[in-house]
Amino acid sequence: MNPAAPYEILREGWHLKLADGGLTPGLREAVVAQALMAARGELGASRRRSRHANTWQLRIGMGAVKLEIFVKLLDAPRGFDVIKYLVRGVRANHVARVTQQMNDSGFLAPPLLVYGRDRVSGREVIVTPRADGDGPLRTLKALRAGAIGRKRAVLRALGAEIARLHRCGFVHGDLTPFNIFFVRAEPPRFILIDHERTRRLGPIGGRRRALRNLVQLGRFDLPGLGKTDRMRILAGYSAMCGRRERRRLIRRVNAMLRRRIARDGVARMEDNPARGATVT
Numbered sequence: 001m002n003p004a005a006p007y008e009i010l011r012e013g014w015h016l017k018l019a020d021g022g023l024t025p026g027l028r029e030a031v032v033a034q035a036l037m038a039a040r041g042e043l044g045a046s047r048r049r050s051r052h053a054n055t056w057q058l059r060i061g062m063g064a065v066k067l068e069i070f071v072k073l074l075d076a077p078r079g080f081d082v083i084k085y086l087v088r089g090v091r092a093n094h095v096a097r098v099t100q101q102m103n104d105s106g107f108l109a110p111p112l113l114v115y116g117r118d119r120v121s122g123r124e125v126i127v128t129p130r131a132d133g134d135g136p137l138r139t140l141k142a143l144r145a146g147a148i149g150r151k152r153a154v155l156r157a158l159g160a161e162i163a164r165l166h167r168c169g170f171v172h173g174d175l176t177p178f179n180i181f182f183v184r185a186e187p188p189r190f191i192l193i194d195h196e197r198t199r200r201l202g203p204i205g206g207r208r209r210a211l212r213n214l215v216q217l218g219r220f221d222l223p224g225l226g227k228t229d230r231m232r233i234l235a236g237y238s239a240m241c242g243r244r245e246r247r248r249l250i251r252r253v254n255a256m257l258r259r260r261i262a263r264d265g266v267a268r269m270e271d272n273p274a275r276g277a278t279v280t
Contacts, residue, residue, distance in 0.1 A: 006096075008116075012036055014125070016116035017096070021129070023113065027062045031069060034058055035114050035125045038071045046073075048178075052081075053196075057130070068130040069113065074196070076122030090117050092124045095195045098170070102198075105168045107161075108183070108191040131191040133183040137222075152232055157188040159236025162217075165192075166201065166210040173197020175213040176267075177220050211249075215256045220267045 006017040014036065018028060037043050038056060046054035053074045060067050074092070077085040088094060092115035102109045114127040137158075158180070165172065172179070174194055181191035201210060214237060218230050234253060238246040 012039070013120050014039065014116055014118050016114055016125075017092075018114055019096075019112055021111055021113045023067075024062065024065070027060070027065060027067060028113070030060045030062060031067075031113050031127055034060060034069065034071055035127050038073045039118065039123065039125060043071070070128050070130060072126045072128075074124040074126070085122075090124065091196050092116055092126050095126055095198075098195050098198050098200075102170060102192070102195075105170075107165065107168075107170075108189060109195065110191065110193055126196075128193070131181040131193055133181040133189075133191055135181065137177040137180040137182055137190075151229070154182065154188045155229055155232040156236035156239070158190060159233040160239060161190050162213060162233075163237045163240065166213070169201050171199055171201050171206070171209045172213055172216075173199065175216045177217070177222055180217075211253055211256060214253050215260050218253070218257050219260055219264070 006019040008015065008017050009032075010016070011032065016032065016035070018032070021028075023031065034043070034056075038054070043056050043058070047057045048055045053072050055073075056071045058069050058071060060069065085091070092112075096112045096115055099109045099112060103111075108131075110128040110131050112126060112128055115125065117124045162175070172192060172195070174197055175192075179192060179194040181193065183189035183191060199209075214234060217233065234250060238249050241249060
């Protein structure tokens with residue numbers, strides 16, 4: 001069942017869409033206020049700066065109700081990205097649409113609370129609640145604290161989940177340990193975030209785009225995750241393939257990974273996530 005359509009407001013030149021998200025009117029208004037403060041540059045240094053966006057992690061409260069949110073402010077399209085924008089449309093609308101499609105297909109992806117575009121500057125904003133679960137895969141604390149057998153099972157389950165994502169016709173645009181949250185459950189579950197570049201697989205180049213997800217994930221040097229562990233992710237991915245196809249897939253991914261590392265090097269990550277700001 002599709003959720004109720006978000007209602008729209010116009011604030012300070014921003015055309016914003018507000019999803020229900022189970023929020024009270026007061027809390028929803030507080031979320032909008034944080035989005036506009038980010039646009040005005042009033043939130044201070046961001047938690048993370050990517051090539052095209054700043055992201056803040058905030059905690060807001062209305063009485064006894066507390067909510068942790070991520071506010072992502074996307075830069076206006078520039079250069080070749082303008083052409084992509086003309087073809088694909090507003091990025092925030094795309095994220096809302098693909099997130100709903102993924103949820104309908106049984107994947108875990110945080111809903112959008114507020115999203116929209118500044119009509120003058122072309123910037124966009126996306127606000128989501130913090131993903132539930134034990135934390136992003138990049139920390140690996142939940143895995144390091146468990147038994148070796150549990151760790152192996154989780155890694156294979158991750159590979160299987162990525163394979164299921166591709167079989168359902170989705171390819172994640174930035175499948176890194178930043179964007180995968182681990183959920184301690186049986187069987188293990190994973191929450192996928194950051195869907196500005198998540199797309200449906202097309203008939204042309206779809207296979208290569210899907211395998212690039214494995215390359216994106218495999219090039220990171222994570223504490224507690226060795227080469228053999230990364231192969232377990234690939235083993236979970238290829239488990240449904242025949243033996244010959246499985247060997248071909250592993251060779252192709254490894255070749256793509258070697259080329260990527262030769263070009264960009266191994267991506268190294270700190271084990272301690274940045275702390276978010278608090279708003280009361």
